[in-house]
Amino acid sequence: xxxxxxxxxxxxxxxxxALTIDxxxxxxxxxxxxxxxxxxxxxxxxxxxxxxxxxxxFTDVPAWCRLKSHHHVGTHELPQGGWAIHVRxxx
Amino acid sequence: xxYFDAASTEPLHPAAREALITALDAGAADPARLYxxxxxxxxxxxxxxxxxAEAIGARPDEVSFTSSGTQAVHLGVLGTLLGRRxxxxxxxxxxxxxSSVLAAGAAHEREGGTVEVVxxxxxxxxxxxEYAAAVAVEGTALACLQTANHEVGTLQPVxxxAEACRAAxxxxxxxxxxxxGRLPVPPxxxxxxxxxxxxxxxxxxxxxxxxxxxxxxxxxxxxxRERRRVPGFENVPAAVAAVAALRARxxxxxxxxxxxxxxxxxxxxxxxxxxxxVEVVGEPVDRAxxxxxxxxxxxxxxxxxxxxxxxxxxxxxxxxxxxxxxRPSHVxxxxxxxxxxxxxxxxxxxxxxxxxDRFLSVLPGIVRRIRESVGVxxx
Numbered sequence: 001x002x003x004x005x006x007x008x009x010x011x012x013x014x015x016x017x018a019l020t021i022d023x024x025x026x027x028x029x030x031x032x033x034x035x036x037x038x039x040x041x042x043x044x045x046x047x048x049x050x051x052x053x054x055x056x057x058f059t060d061v062p063a064w065c066r067l068k069s070h071h072h073v074g075t076h077e078l079p080q081g082g083w084a085i086h087v088r089x090x091x
Numbered sequence: 092x093x094y095f096d097a098a099s100t101e102p103l104h105p106a107a108r109e110a111l112i113t114a115l116d117a118g119a120a121d122p123a124r125l126y127x128x129x130x131x132x133x134x135x136x137x138x139x140x141x142x143x144a145e146a147i148g149a150r151p152d153e154v155s156f157t158s159s160g161t162q163a164v165h166l167g168v169l170g171t172l173l174g175r176r177x178x179x180x181x182x183x184x185x186x187x188x189x190s191s192v193l194a195a196g197a198a199h200e201r202e203g204g205t206v207e208v209v210x211x212x213x214x215x216x217x218x219x220x221e222y223a224a225a226v227a228v229e230g231t232a233l234a235c236l237q238t239a240n241h242e243v244g245t246l247q248p249v250x251x252x253a254e255a256c257r258a259a260x261x262x263x264x265x266x267x268x269x270x271x272g273r274l275p276v277p278p279x280x281x282x283x284x285x286x287x288x289x290x291x292x293x294x295x296x297x298x299x300x301x302x303x304x305x306x307x308x309x310x311x312x313x314x315x316r317e318r319r320r321v322p323g324f325e326n327v328p329a330a331v332a333a334v335a336a337l338r339a340r341x342x343x344x345x346x347x348x349x350x351x352x353x354x355x356x357x358x359x360x361x362x363x364x365x366x367x368x369v370e371v372v373g374e375p376v377d378r379a380x381x382x383x384x385x386x387x388x389x390x391x392x393x394x395x396x397x398x399x400x401x402x403x404x405x406x407x408x409x410x411x412x413x414x415x416x417x418r419p420s421h422v423x424x425x426x427x428x429x430x431x432x433x434x435x436x437x438x439x440x441x442x443x444x445x446x447x448d449r450f451l452s453v454l455p456g457i458v459r460r461i462r463e464s465v466g467v468x469x470x
Contacts, residue, residue: 028411028419028431029389033467036389056411056419056430063429064388067370
């Protein structure tokens with residue numbers, strides 16, 4: 001399953017997001033639509049962080065990355081609930 | 092209207108309708124009593140049981156009629172766990188089993204048992220080696236696996252799982268709800284569960300089959316009915332109708348499977364060609380003959396269902412917005428595929444190629460219009 005991924009010990013820390021999309025409180029597919037609209041506004045290889053708390057986003061952002069050949073860098077739990085889902089622009 | 096939701100419930104088979112109408116009178120008396128009408132009722136029930144046993148490859152005394160497929164699963168899971176309590180309290184299940192299996196597992200956990208969930212790959216299939224390793228762990232009392240997934244159609248490696256269970260001395264409960272009457276029952280199970288309305292029988296009848304030699308104890312209060320396996324007065328007319336449908340479906344299966352499977356192949360091939368940004372999910376070949384599921388990016392599943400209904404198509408969706416809960420389908424989640432924009436097409440017996448063609452002709456416009464309404468352009 002497209003689950004949580006935390007950096008392994010010794011692994012380089014993930015690059016800081018170039019853009020944060022606040023989709024908290026928005027239901028899928030809205031977070032995905034926001035991501036698709038804005039990914040091309042960051043430079044190649046830059047990271048977009050999608051903040052979302054709809055449970056569907058947890059699965060759907062990584063699935064979108066697979067379909068669109070972008071890279072799902074990792075998913076981090078937010079203290080207030082929801083996730084920061086990091087996506088690297090591949091092309 | 093084109094009804095494409097057979098995986099939820101299959102329309103009543105003509106053989107079931109005919110048997111039901113006859114049995115409503117002939118099977119009305121209490122089969123546990125001794126007078127003539129009761130004996131006739133019992134005869135009908137026992138004939139239905141014997142015929143079901145023959146269709147499944149079991150002995151009549153192994154077969155019980157339940158009040159639903161869900162009840163068959165609940166009794167099968169909890170009764171086997173109870174019967175095997177001395178062997179351990181560990182249950183193994185696949186991640187994409189029907190909610191009745193997972194709910195029975197949750198009930199088992201509340202009673203202090205443990206449940207290990209074996210994950211699935213992108214197509215929704217459990218890995219046989221991973222499943223075998225889970226089953227081999229000391230203290231495993233029961234393993235559960237479906238024949239085919241109810242949401243994406245993927246066939247599970249039941250034969251391999253059964254072999255692993257045999258080697259480990261663990262009973263295997265097979266949930267055959269989506270394939271009974273369509274595909275042969277894979278060998279090697281200890282407990283089998285099925286649901287009549289999925290194969291064209293009436294609602295309110297399930298099958299629970301417990302192989303001789305499998306330890307099983309009812310988790311419910313004692314009752315004399317169905318050899319003490321299932322509590323409550325038997326629904327003889329419905330059981331008779333259910334088995335009539337099962338036998339009729341098995342006779343038709345080879346021809347109808349091939350026909351429906353070709354229609355599913357057409358949908359699997361055409362949808363990604365006609366609609367941009369679509370993912371067809373599930374095993375393309377190793378699948379139930381009648382189920383196909385796809386997800387459309389940037390679209391709410393509920394919106395597609397509503398629009399399809401408007402033009403005369405009944406389909407279902409695993410997207411959270413169209414389900415009764417706020418969570419998306421656990422099946423799609425476990426597979427790691429898109430959960431939004433999800434459409435499941437499941438073809439009933441007799442589904443026509445013309446209806447499938449019309450579905451394929453209206454779908455692209457519907458998806459395009461919904462996308463445009465939320466500002467997403469697609470080619």
